[in-house]
Amino acid sequence: MRSIIEYLKEIFNGVLSLLRGMRVTAGYFFRPSEIVTQKYPNNRKDLVMFERFKGEVVMPHNESNEHKCTGCGICEINCPNGTIEVISKTIVTEDGKKKRAIDRHIYRLGMCTFCALCVKTCPSNALAFSQKFEHAVFDRASLIKQLNKPGSQLMKGVE
Amino acid sequence: MEEKVEIIATDEKQEFIVNMGPQHPSTHGVLRLVVSLQGETVKNIQPHIGYIHRGIEKMCESITYPQIIHLTDRMDYLSAHQNNESVCLLVEKALEVDIPDRIKVIRTIMSELSRLQSHQLFWATFGMDLGGQTCYFYGLRDREMILDIFEETTGGRMIVSYNCPGGLMYDIHPNFQKRVKDFIKYFRKKLPEYDTILTGNVIFRERTSGIGPLTLQDAISYGITGPSARASGLSCDVRKHEPYSAYDKVKFNEVLFSEGDTYHRYMARNDEMRQSMNTIEQLIDNIPEGPYAVKMKPVIKLPEGEYFQRVETARGELGLFVISDGNKNPYRVKFRSPNFVNLGVLNHLAKGFKIADLIAIAGSLDFVIPDMDR
Numbered sequence: 001m002r003s004i005i006e007y008l009k010e011i012f013n014g015v016l017s018l019l020r021g022m023r024v025t026a027g028y029f030f031r032p033s034e035i036v037t038q039k040y041p042n043n044r045k046d047l048v049m050f051e052r053f054k055g056e057v058v059m060p061h062n063e064s065n066e067h068k069c070t071g072c073g074i075c076e077i078n079c080p081n082g083t084i085e086v087i088s089k090t091i092v093t094e095d096g097k098k099k100r101a102i103d104r105h106i107y108r109l110g111m112c113t114f115c116a117l118c119v120k121t122c123p124s125n126a127l128a129f130s131q132k133f134e135h136a137v138f139d140r141a142s143l144i145k146q147l148n149k150p151g152s153q154l155m156k157g158v159e
Numbered sequence: 160m161e162e163k164v165e166i167i168a169t170d171e172k173q174e175f176i177v178n179m180g181p182q183h184p185s186t187h188g189v190l191r192l193v194v195s196l197q198g199e200t201v202k203n204i205q206p207h208i209g210y211i212h213r214g215i216e217k218m219c220e221s222i223t224y225p226q227i228i229h230l231t232d233r234m235d236y237l238s239a240h241q242n243n244e245s246v247c248l249l250v251e252k253a254l255e256v257d258i259p260d261r262i263k264v265i266r267t268i269m270s271e272l273s274r275l276q277s278h279q280l281f282w283a284t285f286g287m288d289l290g291g292q293t294c295y296f297y298g299l300r301d302r303e304m305i306l307d308i309f310e311e312t313t314g315g316r317m318i319v320s321y322n323c324p325g326g327l328m329y330d331i332h333p334n335f336q337k338r339v340k341d342f343i344k345y346f347r348k349k350l351p352e353y354d355t356i357l358t359g360n361v362i363f364r365e366r367t368s369g370i371g372p373l374t375l376q377d378a379i380s381y382g383i384t385g386p387s388a389r390a391s392g393l394s395c396d397v398r399k400h401e402p403y404s405a406y407d408k409v410k411f412n413e414v415l416f417s418e419g420d421t422y423h424r425y426m427a428r429n430d431e432m433r434q435s436m437n438t439i440e441q442l443i444d445n446i447p448e449g450p451y452a453v454k455m456k457p458v459i460k461l462p463e464g465e466y467f468q469r470v471e472t473a474r475g476e477l478g479l480f481v482i483s484d485g486n487k488n489p490y491r492v493k494f495r496s497p498n499f500v501n502l503g504v505l506n507h508l509a510k511g512f513k514i515a516d517l518i519a520i521a522g523s524l525d526f527v528i529p530d531m532d533r
Contacts, residue, residue, distance in 0.1 A: 014361035021356045025293055036300050050307075052314040052329065080226035115229035115320045116328060121457075129314065 049131040054114040057084075057107055058130045059147040066155040067148055068126035071102035075118035075127060083112045102148055109135060110143040124158050174202055177514070181210050185288045185518045188528030192505075192521075199513045204506040208499075212532040219492040224250050224324055224459045227492070232318045234496065235530035237277040238472035240269045243322040245479040248403055249468035250324040253461045253483070260405070261449035262326045264442050267405040268339070269309075269321060270470075271435040275346075276305040277473035278428045278435075281525045285425060286357050288522040289366055294357055301349055304342045308335065324459055326452025339443050343436050350432065358429065367422035371508040371520035374419060381504040384497050385475025386427040387524055391419030397471040409441045421516075424523040458487050474498055474525055498530040 028034060040047075049055065061067050071088035089103040119127045127147075137143060180191040189210035195203040215230045222230075224246065231242035244266055251258055283298020306316045312332045313321040321328055357363050373383070378391040388395050396413045398406040414430040416423040461483035469478045475497025482491040501524050508524075509517045 017359045017361045017364075021293075021360055024352050024355050036303065050311045050314070050332075052312070052332070053310060054314040078226070080222050080229055113229050113233075114315065114318065115226070116314065117225060117229075120323075120328060 049133060051131070052129070053131050053133070054116060054129045055132045056109055056130055056135065057112065057118060057127055057147065059105060059126055060128050061149055061152055062155065065149060065152045067152050068124045068155050068158045069102050069105060069148060070124055070126070070154060070158060071100055071105075072123065074121055074123060078117045078121045080115060080117070081111055081113060083108050084118055101154060105147040107145045107147050108143060109145060110140060126158075173197065179517075181207075185522060186528065187284060187526065190502075190526065190528045190531070192517075194514065194517065196514060199515075201509045201512055201514055201517055204509055204517070206502055206505060208502070208528070208531050210532065211529050213529075215533045216492050216494060219489055221488060223487050224461070224489070227489075228323060229318075229320055231494075232320055233529060234494065234533055235472055235474065235477070235498065235527045236317050237280060237527055238273055238474065238477075239317060239319050240266075240273040240321060241470050241472040242477060243320065244270060244404065245468050245470045245477055247322045247324050248470065249466050249479055249481060250459060250461065252468060253464070253466050253481075254455075254459070256325060256453055256455070258326070258453065259449040260447045262451060262453075263405040264446050265327060265331055265451070266322060267409070268439055268442050268446075269319075270404070271438045272305050272308060272339070274473045275432055275435045275439075276302045278432050279305070281428050281473075282353060282357070282425075285522045285525075286363075288518050289363060291357060291360070291363070294353075297349075297352065297356065301346055304338075304345065308338050308342065311335070311338065323452070325455035326450070328452075330451040331446070336443055336446070339439060343440060343443075346432075346436065353429070358426070364422065366516070366519055367425060367523070368420060370421040370512060370516045371523070372418065372420045373424075373504065373508060375417075377504070377507065378419065381507065382500045383475070383504055384500065385472070386414070386431055387424050387475070387501055389414055390416045390423040390427040392417040395476065397469050397476055401469065403468075403470060405442065409438050411435075411438045421519050421523040428525070460485060460487050461489070469495075472497060474527065474530070475501060494533060496530045496533060498526050498528070502526065502531060 059067050059069060071086055073086045073088070076084045076086045085106040086102065087104040087106065088100050090098055091101045093099050116129070119129060175196040177194045177196055178191060179194050180186045181189040186192070191207040191210065193205040193207060194201055215234060218230060219227050227246050228243050231246055232239045234242055279298050279302040283295045283302070286294025286298070309319055310316050312335050313319040313328070373387070373391045375392045378388045378393045383391070383393070384395050392415055394413060394415060397403070399413050411434045414427050414434060416427060461481070463483055463485040466481045466483065467478065469476055476495070477497060478495030480493040480495070481489045484490040505521060505524065509520045512520070
């Protein structure tokens with residue numbers, strides 16, 4: 001007799017535990033304000049990433065198409081997997097001196113692991129991360145980017 | 160006819176081999192288990208690993224110490240902070256650099272947040288493995304808040320790369336303290352929900368209590384670490400026994416049980432979430448002022464010799480062994496990863512149980528496969 005009571009008690013407690021769990025889930029059904037799901041492609045316009053978000057490496061240019069990159073190649077040395085390639089050239093400045101300057105700053109997005117060592121070690125703060133995160137492309141070749149814009153020049157005062 | 164059935168059931172040669180994985184939802188990665196079954200009973204398990212082997216140890220030999228950080232992120236991606244911390248602590252120990260308190264405290268908070276989100280994901284996936292789909296959504300919903308904290312300060316959600324030899328990559332974000340406090344306030348309310356949904360659930364209790372018991376003796380001889388070992392009563396918390404960063408300044412309990420079955424391995428992680436929150440609460444208001452990084456030489460070279468550093472990740476003890484020959488690259492790097500060692504006990508635990516229990520046992524050991532293969 002005793003065992004039957006215990007058996008029934010077990011069943012009752014078991015069902016009760018299931019109902020308790022269901023009360024929690026049903027509670028959310030009546031509190032839609034606590035739903036956190038984002039409807040991603042539809043909220044694209046007001047979706048703002050955090051300012052430090054590591055989207056992709058960019059080289060900020062000012063209005064007169066000037067950047068801060070001196071072509072020293074420290075980012076290339078610090079990159080762990082050959083993402084960055086700095087191709088420099090020698091230019092002659094106005095007062096007749098020969099100087100090293102950047103020709104092309106190649107950035108391979110497909111290889112980048114977003115370790116941020118290039119941005120952190122750059123002595124003239126020429127590199128930064130953008131918040132762009134939609135990187136899907138149809139052609140792998142378009143993941144190889146040139147960071148300095150065509151015709152751009154070194155900002156005055158940056159050595 | 161009846162006789163024939165009996166022959167199949169008793170003949171030991173009649174084993175049925177099942178490949179569980181490499182693509183199986185409950186292994187959470189590419190782990191292949193070759194399971195010998197007799198009927199539904201597990202006779203033997205042969206784990207096959209190497210499907211996500213990237214040669215991280217070998218790659219470390221050709222890169223510099225600050226660059227190793229981005230590889231350790233990708234080993235145990237749920238304890239990325241602790242993995243990075245091991246490299247940083249080792250380099251700082253070898254170069255005898257004094258680290259300011261601010262860095263130590265921030266590192267500790269970040270490590271505990273990492274542990275919290277890892278255990279949240281464990282709770283989520285463990286519930287899903289055992290048939291509770293709701294757990295997965297609730298676990299990920301709360302984990303999202305920690306990932307937002309990470310993203311705001313470090314710029315990455317899982318692959319954080321926040322620690323660097325000599326300190327931190329950036330200072331904490333101005334919103335950091337407020338967000339962490341908000342999260343703890345929120346999660347203290349939500350954690351009892353976890354218990355109502357899963358811990359108290361009768362189906363869950365029946366499927367985990369007494370399943371895959373691990374004795375203290377076996378835990379020691381198999382080298383199990385982390386919450387899985389503490390559920391068997393083995394006091395193995397590196398944070399207690401060999402405190403690093405700011406762990407010597409905070410008070411927290413080492414969660415210990417003696418039963419060691421699947422249910423208590425789950426409870427050990429569940430209780431560790433509360434301990435992590437206590438640890439964070441003690442530190443979050445007392446972050447000392449100071450620099451966020453110590454100025455290191457541009458090229459870090461360790462003196463010739465052998466170095467070892469261990470840290471407590473969310474899954475157990477991570478050991479990092481480095482031999483340096485005085486160059487900017489390490490001569491040899493070896494990671495003693497907790498997951499690889501914990502995998503060894505799976506056959507011992509699941510033998511004699513049903514194949515459905517194997518899912519529960521493997522889930523309770525909380526494997527992260529990229530950490531096994533490295």
